[in-house]
Amino acid sequence: MDPTPVLVSARTRLRPVAPDDVATLCAIRATPAVARWWHPPGGGWPLDVSPGVRRWTVEIAHAPDLGAVGAVVGLVEAHEGDDPEYDECGIDLFLAPSVHRHGLGTEVVTMVRDWLVDERGHHLVQIDPAAGNDAAIACYRACGFTPVGVLHGRERDTDGAGWHDTLLMSYCSWL
Template sequence: MTDNRSGWLHGELVRLRPVRGSDVSELLRILRTEEVWRRWGEEGARPGWPFDDPDAVRYAILRHDAVRGLIQYEEETEPMYRHASIDIFLDPAVHGQGLGRDSVRTVVRHLLGARGHHRIVIDPAADNEAAIRCYSAVGFRPVGLMRRYELAPDGSGWHDGLLMDLLAGEVT
């Protein structure tokens, strides 16, 4: 559900609100945890992050009024290819509590409903089994393997990504 006055989105377990300057230090702390850094690398090292990309809509993930992560989406608005893509990271301290599923489901419902998309994509690392289980639980399905898709944050080599999508009517 969306609170149109504030831009907040409400899930069953989480509340999502547009990222504020006061969130940055906690988001950077989460990005610097070993588990998140392995997947996201130096995301927060870019100047002006998380306000650096005008195409990305970013929400702080809140649980009990504490910042627990970030979820973002971007929209392809070309009519022939219209869709949205999402990305998420969570503090490892809250993994396994359903916050990821609830955050993804909440943003997906917003994108399908309020934003009028018919298709949403996400692209976890092919070896990120926990993320793939999370996205599958929301209704995403594997579309294909993208070989040597992403460079490891430590520069050690390229790894595969799994392209997954969800169509309107498939959200669980």
């Protein structure tokens, strides 16, 4: 796989996850607002990337109201399939609750979406948030993703108790 690049937007910088980020990213992932939607990590996360998966640490680049330059505020990942007959790629992320609702999610998802399209050559990007995750669905809508349909019982609840629906959303650069 090609090296994972550094990506920069107006207020954030995405750089490949490094060992020094692990404790901070695990702490953010454990906050209730994130743990509600992200399953508990396995050992080795987030350095244990599978083939086709890239993970970036989200840093503040220039947002004095949200944190110092270099502050770690989240993680975003992209996955790409390897079947040449299908265009398959997607995005997932979480941000620290302290920076929610300031437009950073929109900024980060748009940047990774554009990287997948412009640099990786994809035209279809898919995301499937939990159907009850209003924040994620609103964020992805703001990034140009539109609902495809509900996948009933697609995802296990993060507490392991049952299953819930997800909303498949897609972005096609041709439309």
